[in-house]
Amino acid sequence: MAEKPEITHEDANPHCRGAAMATADVEAWFVREVLPLEAILMQYLRHHWPEKSQIEDLRQDVYVRICEFAQKEIPDPPKPFILATARNLIIDRLRREQIVPIEIIADIDLLGLAADVPGPERSAVARDELRRLQAALDSLPPRCREAVALGKIEGLSGREIAARMAVSEATVSEHIDKGMCVLADVLYGDMSVFGKAS
Amino acid sequence: MTHATHKESAPADAASVNACAAAWLRRRQFWDWTEEEQAGLDAWLAESAAHRVAYWRLNAAWSRTDRLAALRRETDDAVGRSKKRFGRVAAASLAIAIMIVMSAGFWFLRPLEKTYTTALGGKQTIVFADGSKIELNTDTALRVNFRQRSVWLDRGEAYFQIKHDPRHPFVVMAGSGRVTDVGTRFFVRRDLSRLKVALVEGQAQFDSLNIPSETPKSLLPGDVVIATPTSTTLLRESSKNLSSELGWRKGVLVFEHTTLLDAAAEFNRYNSEKVVVADDASAHLTINGTFRTNDVEAFADAAHGVFGLRVETRNGEAIISR
Numbered sequence: 270m271a272e273k274p275e276i277t278h279e280d281a282n283p284h285c286r287g288a289a290m291a292t293a294d295v296e297a298w299f300v301r302e303v304l305p306l307e308a309i310l311m312q313y314l315r316h317h318w319p320e321k322s323q324i325e326d327l328r329q330d331v332y333v334r335i336c337e338f339a340q341k342e343i344p345d346p347p348k349p350f351i352l353a354t355a356r357n358l359i360i361d362r363l364r365r366e367q368i369v370p371i372e373i374i375a376d377i378d379l380l381g382l383a384a385d386v387p388g389p390e391r392s393a394v395a396r397d398e399l400r401r402l403q404a405a406l407d408s409l410p411p412r413c414r415e416a417v418a419l420g421k422i423e424g425l426s427g428r429e430i431a432a433r434m435a436v437s438e439a440t441v442s443e444h445i446d447k448g449m450c451v452l453a454d455v456l457y458g459d460m461s462v463f464g465k466a467s
Numbered sequence: 468m469t470h471a472t473h474k475e476s477a478p479a480d481a482a483s484v485n486a487c488a489a490a491w492l493r494r495r496q497f498w499d500w501t502e503e504e505q506a507g508l509d510a511w512l513a514e515s516a517a518h519r520v521a522y523w524r525l526n527a528a529w530s531r532t533d534r535l536a537a538l539r540r541e542t543d544d545a546v547g548r549s550k551k552r553f554g555r556v557a558a559a560s561l562a563i564a565i566m567i568v569m570s571a572g573f574w575f576l577r578p579l580e581k582t583y584t585t586a587l588g589g590k591q592t593i594v595f596a597d598g599s600k601i602e603l604n605t606d607t608a609l610r611v612n613f614r615q616r617s618v619w620l621d622r623g624e625a626y627f628q629i630k631h632d633p634r635h636p637f638v639v640m641a642g643s644g645r646v647t648d649v650g651t652r653f654f655v656r657r658d659l660s661r662l663k664v665a666l667v668e669g670q671a672q673f674d675s676l677n678i679p680s681e682t683p684k685s686l687l688p689g690d691v692v693i694a695t696p697t698s699t700t701l702l703r704e705s706s707k708n709l710s711s712e713l714g715w716r717k718g719v720l721v722f723e724h725t726t727l728l729d730a731a732a733e734f735n736r737y738n739s740e741k742v743v744v745a746d747d748a749s750a751h752l753t754i755n756g757t758f759r760t761n762d763v764e765a766f767a768d769a770a771h772g773v774f775g776l777r778v779e780t781r782n783g784e785a786i787i788s789r
Contacts, residue, residue, distance in 0.1 A: 292519070296519070296523050299520065299523050299524075300523060300527040304524060304527055304528075325480075325481040325482060325485075326480055326481045326482075328481065329481035329484065329485075329517055329520065329521065332516075332517075332520035332524070333515075333516040333517050333520055336516050336519065336520055337516050420496065420497055421532060424581075425581070426497055426498065427493070427497035427498045428498075430497070441497075442490070442493060445489075445493045445496075445497060446486065446489035446490055446493055447489075449489045449492060449493065449525050449528070449529055450485055450486075450489055450525065452528045452529065452532055453524055453525050453527075453528035453529075456528045456531055456532070457524065457527075457528060
């Protein structure tokens with residue numbers, strides 16, 4: 270979408286001074302520089318945090334931290350900053366949880382920031398994206414995939430999709446919401462579907 | 468170490484934030500989007516950085532797939548032209564890209580149709596990625612399969628301006644008739660039991676599915692095919708006549724030695740207020756003139772002024788008689 274929401278974080282946060290970044294700038298930076306590194310971030314998180322069910326929460330917290338930081342100053346280059354943020358977050362969590370599995374601490378000390386996890390670079394070109402997208406779409410249940418296709422490729426509205434598929438609009442909404450989340454996971458997060466499909 | 472998540476100072480768990488972000492994005496993309504909803508989204512985004520990053524992320528992924536869809540179309544289009552247009556290196560890399568697309572069994576390539584309809588008096592133009600255009604006249608329904616470059620004219624009339632693509636001929640199906648283009652401008656009009664195809668420019672082929680023994684007819688500019696369930700007739704019309712018949716594209720009806728009966732029938736295609744010519748003698752008077760498609764009154768005035776006919780309006784009908 271072309272329009273950016275008209276909120277500026279500095280309004281909401283009195284601690285920020287004049288140099289603060291506009292939210293739209295942070296969004297642009299986030300989409301351009303951070304999201305392409307999501308696969309690397311996810312690999313790092315999965316490597317250092319054994320509880321798979323919490324990975325999505327960790328990812329969100331990393332993004333929140335770096336975007337809050339970016340309101341003041343855009344970190345450049347982004348990759349070491351993202352990984353350092355992930356590392357600090359993990360250490361914070363371990364501390365708070367009090368029961369700290371020894372191997373995790375050891376792991377972090379061992380790898381530290383030097384852990385420059387090799388991962389797909391941004392230059393992973395269109396064909397990789399195509400394959401990923403294919404994998405993502407294949408992973409959707411057929412009806413969900415159909416709803417996404419009707420919306421995405423044919424440009425139908427929600428109502429038209431519901432009519433075409435002969436289901437309720439609520440069902441279409443469920444399909445689309447799920448499709449959006451899976452597409453993001455696969456395109457950015459290099460989630461397992463990709464591994465299987467290629 | 469597993470159950471501490473909920474004590475986080477960070478906002479609600481990522482899954483539910485994601486679900487909310489998806490719901491906003493979906494409403495914005497697929498349902499009518501009002502200013503109030505925009506305000507609601509803005510407020511939700513302002514609530515926390517977690518909301519913002521989740522929304523940005525889904526939105527970015529969703530838009531990124533748009534680009535992939537576009538890439539697919541360009542790649543598809545480029546196949547037929549690559550040899551002429553690109554240098555050898557470019558052609559080679561393009562070929563590789565295309566092979567990969569094909570080997571992916573690309574999901575986008577599944578056949579899908581889209582339906583377009585116009586109301587009485589309505590008009591609509593559909594533009595293809597390659598610049599080909601279809602203009603729909605009043606009260607028309609057609610289905611388009613963009614991938615196969617196929618169109619089904621279910622009712623009404625449409626004017627086609629098609630960019631030729633040797634690998635993907637453009638096909639129009641209308642009732643029992645089929646038009647295959649070779650780079651053309653033509654129109655197809657489907658009335659109750661009569662199909663009319665007129666070629667304005669270029670080359671095309673017409674064949675009838677009802678009469679399979681017939682060989683396909685090659686059409687040249689000015690050729691007009693009239694097909695009924697039992698017959699196919701080939702006529703010639705002057706280009707002036709054809710462009711008169713396409714007056715609707717500019718919102719006008721052009722009559723030349725047209726009987727009042729036929730003229731009334733033309734008006735009735737565009738307007739809910741019907742024109743009725745009540746007696747035989749009046750019906751066979753002929754008129755010349757250009758009228759706006761929705762200006763029944765001007766037509767009635769002309770009938771009155773030129774021929775001294777009576778015009779009465781009754782039950783939403785304009786009745787013309789001696």
